[in-house]
Amino acid sequence: MSTDYKPAIEMLVPDSFVFKGQNDHTFIVIHETGDSSFYAQDTARYFGDINANPGMKSAHYIVGRDGVVVQCVKEADGAGGNCCAEKGHEAFLDPFLHDNFNLHSLSIEHASLSPDNSAGLTDSQKQASFALIQHLADAHMVPKRLPTNDGQGGIMGHHHLDPISRARCPGNYPWNELWTYLKGSPVTDYKQKSAYDEWETFISDAPTDTEIFQEWYRDYVKGVFHGMCLTHEVTRTTWDGIVIIKQYFQGGHYEYSNKTNRATWYPVK
Numbered sequence: 730m731s732t733d734y735k736p737a738i739e740m741l742v743p744d745s746f747v748f749k750g751q752n753d754h755t756f757i758v759i760h761e762t763g764d765s766s767f768y769a770q771d772t773a774r775y776f777g778d779i780n781a782n783p784g785m786k787s788a789h790y791i792v793g794r795d796g797v798v799v800q801c802v803k804e805a806d807g808a809g810g811n812c813c814a815e816k817g818h819e820a821f822l823d824p825f826l827h828d829n830f831n832l833h834s835l836s837i838e839h840a841s842l843s844p845d846n847s848a849g850l851t852d853s854q855k856q857a858s859f860a861l862i863q864h865l866a867d868a869h870m871v872p873k874r875l876p877t878n879d880g881q882g883g884i885m886g887h888h889h890l891d892p893i894s895r896a897r898c899p900g901n902y903p904w905n906e907l908w909t910y911l912k913g914s915p916v917t918d919y920k921q922k923s924a925y926d927e928w929e930t931f932i933s934d935a936p937t938d939t940e941i942f943q944e945w946y947r948d949y950v951k952g953v954f955h956g957m958c959l960t961h962e963v964t965r966t967t968w969d970g971i972v973i974i975k976q977y978f979q980g981g982h983y984e985y986s987n988k989t990n991r992a993t994w995y996p997v998k
Contacts, residue, residue, distance in 0.1 A: 734790070734798065734861060736798055736857075736861075737790060737798040738769075738770070739800050740770065740773035741801060742777045742787045742801050742802060745785070746777075746802075747787065747802050747803075747806040747807060747809065748806055748807030748829070748831060748832055751990070752804070752805060752806055752833070752834075753832065754804070754834075754835055754871060755833045755871070755881075756825075756835070756871065756876065757837065757883075758810065758836050758837070758885055758886070758887055758890070759837055759839070759862075759885070759886050760810060760886075760898055760899055761838070761841040761898055761899040761902070762838055762839065763846045763897065763900075764841065766841065766842075768793045768794070768795065769791035769793030769838075770797070770799055773801050776791075784809075785809050787801050787802050787808045787836075788801060788810045788837060788838040789803075789804060789808050790837045790838070790861055791837075791840065792837065792838070792839045792840065792854050792858045792861065793854065794850075794851045794853070794854050796851070796853030796856065796857040797857070798861055804868070805991065807831040807832045808831055808834075808835075809831060810834075810887075811831050811836055812829055812831060813829075813830070813891075815890070815891045815892060815893045815894060816892075818889065818892060819889045820878060821876040821877055822890060830890065833882075835865050835871075837858065837862070837865075846898060848900075850902070850903065855906070858907075859906075859911070863910070863911060868947050869943075870943075871884065872884075873908075873911040886899050887899060924949045925937070927957055928942070928945070928946075928957070930958075931957055931958060931959055935958050939974075939985075940974075940992045941974065941976045941985055944983060945958075945983065955980040955981060955983075956978040957978065958977075959978055959979060971988050972987040973986055974986075980996055981995050981996040981997045982994075982995055
């Protein structure tokens with residue numbers, strides 16, 4: 730198995746701890762552990778131990794104070810870090826609270842040396858955190874800003890969801906430095922425009938709100954280009970009720986199934 734983020738170490742929690750194939754990646758939520766931890770691997774071991782962690786809490790990634798990044802949940806899945814909103818939560822979350830908020834968010838934990846998350850991040854941890862957030866925002870088209878009421882999502886703290894029990898999560902996270910870092914990112918604006926231009930070259934009205942587009946775009950920003958879109962989506966239903974959606978490109982086709990809720994790439998042979 731390989732991690733979704735190349736610099737990360739893989740220490741996945743059991744499948745029973747996560748929401749398999751259920752995540753629309755609208756938000757990135759920043760956490761700090763608040764437990765005097767230093768190494769990401771220690772928190773990952775806690776997440777994966779049902780005896781120590783009977784509530785099956787988890788996050789997609791943990792950033793250690795030494796800058797090491799560990800992946801505990803695949804990005805395609807929902808983790809167990811952002812369940813339920815408390816009274817006083819931010820209004821921009823309301824449209825997403827009809828079900829479990831973990832189905833709409835990617836979670837990043839940061840090892841902390843203080844119970845109230847006041848210790849701050851180390852320089853290594855901060856740079857690793859910023860780079861990871863950039864990766865997630867680029868891969869899943871998450872706006873590089875605090876969320877607003879436009880329903881497009883963004884990057885937020887756990888305290889925006891749970892202002893009572895998690896008022897100090899993520900503590901004194903360096904938000905202003907993060908925005909400066911992301912603003913200077915060489916990836917997004919140019920690469921996003923380029924991706925949309927390529928997508929619309931032959932089929933100008935091909936929709937961009939589909940699972941197939943999301944997968945094509947994720948590959949594109951990672952430097953994997955499958956060619957321009959040649960057709961609209963074609964849908965058929967199998968004899969046992971499975972919906973199959975195909976869309977063809979210069980290099981092959983994507984196939985989406987409602988059984989797996991994923992779009993898979995099939996290159997031309």
